[in-house]
Amino acid sequence: MKILQFREALNEAMCEEMERDENVYLMGEEVAEYNGAYKVSKGMLDKFGPKRVIDTPISELGFAGIGVGSAMNGMRPIIEFMTFNFSLVGIDQIINNAAKMYNMSGGQYNVPIVFRGPTGSAGQLAATHSQNFESWYANCPGLKVVVPSNPKDAKGLLKSAIRDNDPVIFMESEQMYGDKGEVPEGEYLIPLGVANVIKKGTDITFVSFGKILKVAQAAAEELEKEGVSVEVIDLRTVRPIDYDTIIESIKKTNRMVIVEEAWPLGNISTELTYMIQKRAFDYLDAPVRRVTNADVPMSFSMPLVEATLPSVEKVIAAAKDVLYVEK
Amino acid sequence: MAKKKSLGKETYLHWYESMLLMRKFEEKASQLYIQRKFTGFLHLYIGQEAVVAGSVSATTENDNMITAYRCHAHPLGRGTDPKKVMAELYGKVTGLCKGKGGSMHMFDKERRIFGGHGIVGGQIPLGAGIAFAEKYKGTKNVTLTYMGDGAVRQGALHETFNMAMTWKLPVVFIIENNQYAMGTSVERTSNVTDLYKLGCAYDMPSEPVDGMTCEAVHDAVSRAVDRARKGEGPTLLEMKTYRYKGHSMSDPRKYRTKEEEEAYKKLDPIEKVLKTIKDKKYASAKQIEEINKRVKQQVEEAVKFAEESPLPSPEDIYNDVYSEPNYPFIKE
Numbered sequence: 165m166k167i168l169q170f171r172e173a174l175n176e177a178m179c180e181e182m183e184r185d186e187n188v189y190l191m192g193e194e195v196a197e198y199n200g201a202y203k204v205s206k207g208m209l210d211k212f213g214p215k216r217v218i219d220t221p222i223s224e225l226g227f228a229g230i231g232v233g234s235a236m237n238g239m240r241p242i243i244e245f246m247t248f249n250f251s252l253v254g255i256d257q258i259i260n261n262a263a264k265m266y267n268m269s270g271g272q273y274n275v276p277i278v279f280r281g282p283t284g285s286a287g288q289l290a291a292t293h294s295q296n297f298e299s300w301y302a303n304c305p306g307l308k309v310v311v312p313s314n315p316k317d318a319k320g321l322l323k324s325a326i327r328d329n330d331p332v333i334f335m336e337s338e339q340m341y342g343d344k345g346e347v348p349e350g351e352y353l354i355p356l357g358v359a360n361v362i363k364k365g366t367d368i369t370f371v372s373f374g375k376i377l378k379v380a381q382a383a384a385e386e387l388e389k390e391g392v393s394v395e396v397i398d399l400r401t402v403r404p405i406d407y408d409t410i411i412e413s414i415k416k417t418n419r420m421v422i423v424e425e426a427w428p429l430g431n432i433s434t435e436l437t438y439m440i441q442k443r444a445f446d447y448l449d450a451p452v453r454r455v456t457n458a459d460v461p462m463s464f465s466m467p468l469v470e471a472t473l474p475s476v477e478k479v480i481a482a483a484k485d486v487l488y489v490e491k
Numbered sequence: 492m493a494k495k496k497s498l499g500k501e502t503y504l505h506w507y508e509s510m511l512l513m514r515k516f517e518e519k520a521s522q523l524y525i526q527r528k529f530t531g532f533l534h535l536y537i538g539q540e541a542v543v544a545g546s547v548s549a550t551t552e553n554d555n556m557i558t559a560y561r562c563h564a565h566p567l568g569r570g571t572d573p574k575k576v577m578a579e580l581y582g583k584v585t586g587l588c589k590g591k592g593g594s595m596h597m598f599d600k601e602r603r604i605f606g607g608h609g610i611v612g613g614q615i616p617l618g619a620g621i622a623f624a625e626k627y628k629g630t631k632n633v634t635l636t637y638m639g640d641g642a643v644r645q646g647a648l649h650e651t652f653n654m655a656m657t658w659k660l661p662v663v664f665i666i667e668n669n670q671y672a673m674g675t676s677v678e679r680t681s682n683v684t685d686l687y688k689l690g691c692a693y694d695m696p697s698e699p700v701d702g703m704t705c706e707a708v709h710d711a712v713s714r715a716v717d718r719a720r721k722g723e724g725p726t727l728l729e730m731k732t733y734r735y736k737g738h739s740m741s742d743p744r745k746y747r748t749k750e751e752e753e754a755y756k757k758l759d760p761i762e763k764v765l766k767t768i769k770d771k772k773y774a775s776a777k778q779i780e781e782i783n784k785r786v787k788q789q790v791e792e793a794v795k796f797a798e799e800s801p802l803p804s805p806e807d808i809y810n811d812v813y814s815e816p817n818y819p820f821i822k823e
Binding site: 271 | 810811
């Protein structure tokens, strides 16, 4: 094992895959000469040259589409969005073209492309720079959506995403890029669509994914001090979702809190809740609860940011509700 | 200047037969649509055939084509079996796209037809991307990217033009200016009505072309393709053309006059090519009649094939969504 930053793990994944397959290239704003807006692609221009590490103008719609077109013609592009907030300018190419091409062409043209970049809030960046579109993309058949929570997963999942023959949305976080973690030496892949039981427990299950998983983990640690045994599950992929792991857990703990950085209406927790009542209705000892963003745009000022995002306190409160214990 | 290729008998006869097939195929499709043999949208290319015919003769089978939703003629021009195009209109499993694309989304990978795209202008960056891949792989193949006059008002065009020029991608952008974006004339959408001038903002070689004449299309596309093959980057060609029919089958064409329509029909590209064939004695009356018969038969066979082909099965909805064979769809 070695210790790497999240950004270094992503960098290793891209470099290894580019060494392995000459049809893999990286394209996006500031990815080459600037070494990446968040330094994820640091050193890659020097290593692979301007043919394969390509700076673009600020034209998300255009370069998303160029990526998709090239993928239809044999390339395996990695398209970096500086953040997924900006992917909305190019979302037509993702939803109408990348996700539909294989189907619309009757299986003639597949689109092996990865769109990656950070998602969600990142400090006080206000309404347009703090959004989570995981559930938007996950809603669309034809796509796969990956949201890793640690450096080891980030590397193994990104390598699988690059090798996948279908379009993959790969969502990171500005606030995770500096996180350090153990990463195995040598090559490894983590399959898409498989959740990870981070911690075993018997009294209640927390489900989360991406950056906000840390909040669920911190809340679990606090509850453990009070003698509550918490199982923590990292979804890792939100399309497809590993329902079996979730259902198996709730059949054991009978209680669940879902922690998600996203607006509440029609998000991933809504979907999980449906599937739990469908498949495990008789196992529930309490309603499933969720802790999500408040149903409002993100504001700038710190008290407003804190009021909007999930927090350890909010998760503990929800857990205690579900456990029917005194707060 | 590229050396002008001599256009002989072979080319004229091919143009005639190819355009006649496009015309007769779509006239038949139109009748079948009215008889409700199939539904959905149906956008006819009738009147614009010279644009595809002249482009096909100016390119090779290794060059790529991508277009918008008025897309029956492009595969037919490249030699796709009319049976498969007709079966796709019918939504049959034997169609080009197994009944999943329909009239607006014709793809033929074998003939390097990259669609058939329904979102106006959405195919423009795709075309540049297809060309990007050719340049990356180091081939000499060129990508013809077609769009209507309506599509040039999309932002995607400007972003793509800028990058395609900056990176000198081997792409030819072809505006099929039939003068109406659905029911809105070019004049009503911008102060810039000479659409080829849009390329000038990006220093892209750009020119207007008589899109009702195969020779003019062929020459312009040949020059553009030569430039692209030499690594000199994109060209913008504005084909001035006309669709005789409405935007789609439901269009009463109240935005233009009968006189205007009749004036364009006098410029008909098929009639012009036929006249040259007769004037230059490239074919006898009997030989022309044989071509006409052959085309008629091809169209009849296409209809018969489409009629007799099976519809897809309901479980086919889960095929061709992911190339991964065992994707776990949500079914509850």
